[in-house]
Amino acid sequence: MQIEISDSLADISADEWNALHDGSNPFVRHEFLSALERNHCVSAEHGWHPYHLLLKNDKDQLIAAAPSYLKTNSYGEFVFDFAWAEAYQRSGQSYYPKLVCAVPFTPATGPRLLVKPGEHYDHCASALLSAAIAVVDQQNLSGVHWLFPTDAESKKLVAGGYMERMGCQYIWANNEYSDFEDFLSHCTSKKRKNLRRERKRVSEQEVTLQVMHGRELNTADWNDVTGFYLDTFNRKWGNPTLNQPFFAELGNTMGEDIIIVFATHNEKRVACSVMLKGTDTLFGRYWGCSEDFHSLHFEACYYQGIDYCIANGLKRFEPGAQGEHKIGRGFVPTPTWSAHYLRNENFSQAVRQFLKQERPLMEQHCEALHALLPFKEKDLNS
Numbered sequence: 001m002q003i004e005i006s007d008s009l010a011d012i013s014a015d016e017w018n019a020l021h022d023g024s025n026p027f028v029r030h031e032f033l034s035a036l037e038r039n040h041c042v043s044a045e046h047g048w049h050p051y052h053l054l055l056k057n058d059k060d061q062l063i064a065a066a067p068s069y070l071k072t073n074s075y076g077e078f079v080f081d082f083a084w085a086e087a088y089q090r091s092g093q094s095y096y097p098k099l100v101c102a103v104p105f106t107p108a109t110g111p112r113l114l115v116k117p118g119e120h121y122d123h124c125a126s127a128l129l130s131a132a133i134a135v136v137d138q139q140n141l142s143g144v145h146w147l148f149p150t151d152a153e154s155k156k157l158v159a160g161g162y163m164e165r166m167g168c169q170y171i172w173a174n175n176e177y178s179d180f181e182d183f184l185s186h187c188t189s190k191k192r193k194n195l196r197r198e199r200k201r202v203s204e205q206e207v208t209l210q211v212m213h214g215r216e217l218n219t220a221d222w223n224d225v226t227g228f229y230l231d232t233f234n235r236k237w238g239n240p241t242l243n244q245p246f247f248a249e250l251g252n253t254m255g256e257d258i259i260i261v262f263a264t265h266n267e268k269r270v271a272c273s274v275m276l277k278g279t280d281t282l283f284g285r286y287w288g289c290s291e292d293f294h295s296l297h298f299e300a301c302y303y304q305g306i307d308y309c310i311a312n313g314l315k316r317f318e319p320g321a322q323g324e325h326k327i328g329r330g331f332v333p334t335p336t337w338s339a340h341y342l343r344n345e346n347f348s349q350a351v352r353q354f355l356k357q358e359r360p361l362m363e364q365h366c367e368a369l370h371a372l373l374p375f376k377e378k379d380l381n382s
Contacts, residue, residue, distance in 0.1 A: 001063070001124075003131040004054040009034040012054075016062045020114035024279035027103040027110055031253040032276075033067055039246040042104050046241050047073035051099065053131050055124055064115045064124035066132070068101045070141075076241060078107035078321045079147050079167065079338045084351060088142065093344065095142045099135055102147035105241055107169070107321035108283050109336055112149045113156070125153075129160045136343050143342035157339035163352050165338045166359055168366040170324070170331035172302075172317040174309050183306065183330065191374030195329060198295040199303055202263075205293050207270070209304055210262045215255025222248040225260060228272045228288025242286075247274075261304045263289070263296055273300040275308075282309050284319035302329055324369065333369040335362075 006012060009030060017030040026032055035041075042048035048069045055064035074081055077100065088095035101112050115124040132144045146157055158164045177183040184192045202209075217225070226244040233240040250258050254276070263271040271289035275282055287301050302319055309317050319326060327333060342348040373380060 001058070001127060002056055003127065003134075004056060005135070006052045006054055007050050009037055009050070009052065012052075012062065012065075017065065017114075020062070020065055020116050021111055022117075022279075024281075025108075025110035026254060026257050026276045026278050026283070027106050027108060028067060028112075028114060029254070032250065033103070035246050035249045035253065036104055039243055039249065041241050041243065041246050042069065044072075046239075047071055047075060048104050049097075051135075053101070053128055053135070055127050055131070062116070063119045064113070064128055066101045066112055066114065066128045067103060068099060068132070069104065070097045071100045072096045075239065076105040077102065077145075077147055079145065079165065081145070081340075084342075084347070087350075088344075088347065091347075093142075097139075098142045099132060099139075099144040100147060101132060101144065106285070107148060107336075108318055109148045109150060109169075111153065112146055113153055122156075125156055126160065129157065129162075133341055136341065141343065143340060143348075145341075146339040149337055149339065151337065154337035154339060162339035162341050163348070163355055165340060165355050166362045166366075167336040167338065168333050168362065168369070169318065169321060169336050170326040171334045172306060172309070172319070172331045174313075174315050174317070177310050179310060180303070180307055183310070186376060186379045187330070187374040188376055191328065195303075195374070198298050201295040202293065202299045205265070205296075207263050207265045207293055207296060207299075209299065210264065211304060211308065212260045212262065213256055214251035214258035214260065217248075217251050217260060219248065221260070222251060224262070224269050225272055225274060228269075228290065229274070229286050230288070231290060232286070232288040259308065261300045263293075263300050265291070265293070271296055271300055273304070275305060277312075277314070280315040282314050282317045284317070298329065302326065302331075306330070324372070327369055327372040328374055330374055332373065333366045335366060 014030040021028055037050055051068050051070045053066040053068050057063050085095035113125040113128055115121045136144050222244055225247050230240050257277045259275040261273045262269050270291045274286040275284050282305055284301055284305055305317050
């Protein structure tokens with residue numbers, strides 16, 4: 001077996017890459033990752049340089065890979081290490097570039113060690129983990145960071161000497177609900193009333209919602225989606241990285257798996273949310289609006305997603321990073337993981353000690369947040 005590095009997924013066919021995973025997670029598909037590259041969403045301008053780790057057998061066949069990037073900043077990662085970078089700078093060392101094994105701009109748990117079925121998983125995964133550290137040492141990088149791996153992968157990373165870090169996100173579980181009212185029946189009376197009232201407020205403002213799949217959208221529709229996406233960043237003084245060609249390409253290549261919720265008022269579109277669908281999970285990703293309407297964000301980003309999961313038999317809904325307001329709407333605090341290797345031993349020991357102290361606080365915080373859930377006592381304990 002041999003390790004190779006690729007700076008473009010254009011060098012790898014979609015069939016080769018997609019044969020490395022089961023297709024259940026949309027973000028590691030060749031269609032998604034290559035669209036980011038082809039439309040310059042990942043580029044030097046944004047601090048993401050493709051540097052994919054490839055494992056090939058003796059017949060030069062691709063048998064495993066890890067989507068990876070050389071990073072010259074920490075933006076778009078959602079595992080915050082700015083304090084680590086500042087500490088490096090204060091000591092006269094450079095934290096950047098670093099190697100990141102992740103999906104750009106996507107705080108969603110999913111496979112990072114992609115191994116072709118039929119190959120020896122442990123051997124291939126271990127080869128990729130060792131290769132990442134070798135790249136760091138050979139290229140004089142500060143370290144390597146695996147972001148939002150699966151639970152099983154995180155355990156493997158820890159066994160391989162990486163430092164584990166815990167985060168917390170909020171995930172809705174479909175307990176075989178027949179409809180939204182069935183879901184509400186498991187909530188306390190007060191919470192049930194609040195959620196119904198939020199949905200009613202939207203209709204009282206004469207806002208209507210339309211759910212579409214990517215294949216149904218035309219160029220004008222994608223222009224609207226992009227405009228709402230950009231508006232969010234303009235309001236928050238952020239740095240938008242995605243663009244209309246990226247969204248439109250996903251509509252062509254992943255049309256069944258990208259879901260758009262448009263909100264309309266007085267025959268004018270005023271907001272939209274963007275979600276992607278896996279085999280059993282819905283992922284909320286982007287939101288934007290041109291006018292303010294009470295509770296519209298909750299309707300377009302959360303309740304429409306719950307409706308979609310129930311109607312289509314999806315087991316989970318991950319609406320995106322952060323936002324404790326999600327808990328009261330039925331999204332359960334759930335651990336997420338990242339794993340880290342730092343080449344400088346002194347900094348590595350300091351970070352290891354920090355993570356040791358941070359972990360119990362994160363566990364306590366995540367557990368305490370369960371008190372904010374809207375469910376009846378019997379459902380909390382079931």
